[in-house]
Amino acid sequence: MERGFTMTKTAYNTAELVTVMSARALEDGKLVFGGAGMPLISCILAQKTHAPKLTILFEGGVIGPHIEPGRLPPSTNEQRCARKANMLLSITDVLLLQQRGYVDYGFLGGAQIDQYGNLNSSFIGDPDNPKVRLPGTGGANPIASLASKILVAMHHERKRFVEKVDFITAPGYLQGGDTREKAGLTEGGVYQVITHLGIFGFDKITRRMRLQALHPGASVEDVKERTGFEMLIPDQLSCTDPPTEEELRILRELDPEQRYTSPKE
Amino acid sequence: MAKSYRELREIIDKKDRGLREKVMSLEEAVGMIKDGDHVAAGGCHYSKTPMATVWEMIRQKKKALIYSRSITSTEGDLLLVAGVTKHVVTSWFSPGVTWGVSRVMRHYMQEGLAVFEEWSHMSLGLRYRAGAMGIPFMPTRDMLGSDLFPRVTIKEMDCPYTGDKLALVPALNPDVAILHTQRCDPYGNVQNDGLPFMDQDIALAANKVIITTERIISNDQVRRAPDRTDIPFFCVDAVVEVPYGCLPHECYGEYEPDFHHMDHYVKIMMGKGPDGVKEYLDQYVYGPATWNDYLQMLGFKHILQATVNGKGVYND
Numbered sequence: 023m024e025r026g027f028t029m030t031k032t033a034y035n036t037a038e039l040v041t042v043m044s045a046r047a048l049e050d051g052k053l054v055f056g057g058a059g060m061p062l063i064s065c066i067l068a069q070k071t072h073a074p075k076l077t078i079l080f081e082g083g084v085i086g087p088h089i090e091p092g093r094l095p096p097s098t099n100e101q102r103c104a105r106k107a108n109m110l111l112s113i114t115d116v117l118l119l120q121q122r123g124y125v126d127y128g129f130l131g132g133a134q135i136d137q138y139g140n141l142n143s144s145f146i147g148d149p150d151n152p153k154v155r156l157p158g159t160g161g162a163n164p165i166a167s168l169a170s171k172i173l174v175a176m177h178h179e180r181k182r183f184v185e186k187v188d189f190i191t192a193p194g195y196l197q198g199g200d201t202r203e204k205a206g207l208t209e210g211g212v213y214q215v216i217t218h219l220g221i222f223g224f225d226k227i228t229r230r231m232r233l234q235a236l237h238p239g240a241s242v243e244d245v246k247e248r249t250g251f252e253m254l255i256p257d258q259l260s261c262t263d264p265p266t267e268e269e270l271r272i273l274r275e276l277d278p279e280q281r282y283t284s285p286k287e
Numbered sequence: 288m289a290k291s292y293r294e295l296r297e298i299i300d301k302k303d304r305g306l307r308e309k310v311m312s313l314e315e316a317v318g319m320i321k322d323g324d325h326v327a328a329g330g331c332h333y334s335k336t337p338m339a340t341v342w343e344m345i346r347q348k349k350k351a352l353i354y355s356r357s358i359t360s361t362e363g364d365l366l367l368v369a370g371v372t373k374h375v376v377t378s379w380f381s382p383g384v385t386w387g388v389s390r391v392m393r394h395y396m397q398e399g400l401a402v403f404e405e406w407s408h409m410s411l412g413l414r415y416r417a418g419a420m421g422i423p424f425m426p427t428r429d430m431l432g433s434d435l436f437p438r439v440t441i442k443e444m445d446c447p448y449t450g451d452k453l454a455l456v457p458a459l460n461p462d463v464a465i466l467h468t469q470r471c472d473p474y475g476n477v478q479n480d481g482l483p484f485m486d487q488d489i490a491l492a493a494n495k496v497i498i499t500t501e502r503i504i505s506n507d508q509v510r511r512a513p514d515r516t517d518i519p520f521f522c523v524d525a526v527v528e529v530p531y532g533c534l535p536h537e538c539y540g541e542y543e544p545d546f547h548h549m550d551h552y553v554k555i556m557m558g559k560g561p562d563g564v565k566e567y568l569d570q571y572v573y574g575p576a577t578w579n580d581y582l583q584m585l586g587f588k589h590i591l592q593a594t595v596n597g598k599g600v601y602n603d
Contacts, residue, residue: 058384059384059385081408082331082332082334082482082484083482083483083484084482096383096384096385096386097332097333097334097383097384099331099332099333099334099357099358099482099484100332100333100334100482100537100543100544101334101481101482101537101539101540101543101597101600102543102600103482104481104482104539104600105600110481110482110483111483112412112483112484112485112487112488113331113357113408113409113412113484113485114409114412114413114415114416114485114488117408117409117412118409121409121427121428121429144405144434144435149434149438152396152397153397154388154393154397155392155393155396155397155403156388157379157380157381157388157389157392158377158378158379158380158403158405159378159379159405159406159407159408159435160358160378160379160408161378161407161408161409162407163407163408163409163410163429163430163433163435164407164408164409164410164429167407167428167429167430167431167432167433168428168429189434190432190433190434190435191433191434191435192433193431193432193433196432201432202432205431205432205452206428206431206432206443206451206452206453206454207428207431207432208451281385
């Protein structure tokens with residue numbers, strides 16, 4: 023537990039904080055691609071609080087399921103994901119809904135993120151001689167290329183927030199400026215990065231990552247210390263409201279064993 | 288080497304496409320796969336995995352296969368360690384999020400013992416679809432700008448109508464498709480329940496199709512609900528009845544994964560790496576005389592639990 027995380031009566035851990043803050047970023051009436059684990063919990067939490075008309079899509083080929091508390095699917099490609107859905111369709115077709123423009127939010131994580139919001143889930147080290155071969159893109163690349171707004175939820179660590187990712191698995195703003203548009207990715211882009219320290223956006227011109235709001239108890243120094251590149255810090259900073267009792271109660275109903283929301287440090 | 292359109296047409300032309308029975312044993316069906324073939328598996332991750340077919344491919348000591356699948360789970364580890372493939376074409380490769388990154392995949396890829404050809408999930412799907420459509424490529428707006436792009440065979444073009452920049456992914460026509468389904472008639476009319484994954488495109492793209500099915504149903508039963516048929520009989524070359532043919536993975540509406548066995552496997556695989564998987568293969572793949580003997584080893588209690596969970600998909 024980090025200092026200052028006790029403003030709500032119930033104490034909460036860093037993963038729960040990120041989950042709640044991510045849920046709040048999702049607007050009602052929109053469509054979101056939910057990944058397995060924490061992103062999915064955020065989506066359901068949003069549905070059960072401020073966004074009852076939020077529709078969840080799964081890469082496995084699912085539109086609008088109802089996921090049972092305590093029976094969260096460990097993959098987005100299996101039958102628990104399909105529970106009480108509106109429609110099941112092929113993987114290719116559900117991913118193509120994004121290309122058509124139907125999908126508002128994509129929800130991603132990764133082993134590394136850089137100052138332009140590029141994500142790496144493929145290689146650590148030199149891709150031709152990697153230190154670690156990671157599982158790969160899955161749907162992350164098409165989601166990052168085609169959903170209207172990308173949300174990235176990650177634990178804030180210096181080794182994850184790097185100057186340049188070892189490999190661009192899922193494109194953010196590439197090399198900054200208009201490089202994303204020039205590569206043919208004319209739509210979408212990273213909208214917010216949500217960590218256990220704060221919420222981050224991107225400068226409209228340079229496309230560099232910029233601190234937007236700090237979570238209760240976190241400081242600009244914490245952010246700088248845990249970021250491996252120069253974070254843009256605006257003069258005026260807002261602070262997020264801590265998770266409410268209600269948000270934490272629903273969250274713990276969804277993931278009673280803390281399989282996906284166990285403390286990260 | 289990708290086949291020309293003429294070659295692909297000739298293969299279909301020579302295929303006996305009459306309404307004929309194709310029911311055979313697992314051994315006979317897998318015998319249709321030749322060393323060096325590109326084998327595409329249906330399902331995704333630990334769902335609808337044609338596990339019995341993979342199991343028999345290992346027992347028949349197939350060599351130098353190219354293996355493709357939308358997302359590859361534990362079956363990919365088994366194929367690598369058994370020496371069946373050194374080339375996996377997929378979008379994501381590990382048992383599942385909660386089980387961590389496959390130590391076997393890491394070993395083979397980090398040591399340069401095998402190739403993990405990484406495509407985006409959508410682009411791989413579009414490659415099968417282009418193959419199913421009989422066209423040489425499909426334009427897409429993903430993969431652009433990323434580092435996935437230069438590592439695989441892919442070209443860019445400006446759209447001749449709009450000028451939009453597009454990535455062109457090449458068609459994939461597998462030599463053999465291996466698919467599992469809930470129901471299929473003796474002629475090969477496949478009726479899937481639940482998540483369709485990429486199975487239909489893979490079947491239409493492939494030159495040969497091997498179907499394993501939970502149950503063989505009559506052609507009359509198919510004709511009572513022709514709207515439920517996903518793969519037409521003339522695509523299919525072999526029909527094999529293999530109840531619980533995906534275990535320890537799941538089959539929609541029939542059984543969830545045998546999570547007990549998945550945990551058991553992952554413990555061995557993550558604990559001892561490829562050596563552990565060698566022991567696993569000896570015990571669970573080379574050891575049992577038949578697929579049913581393998582099921583016996585998983586245990587009635589666990590299969591029953593997986594079945595109860597699997598059928599729960601229809602509960603309110």
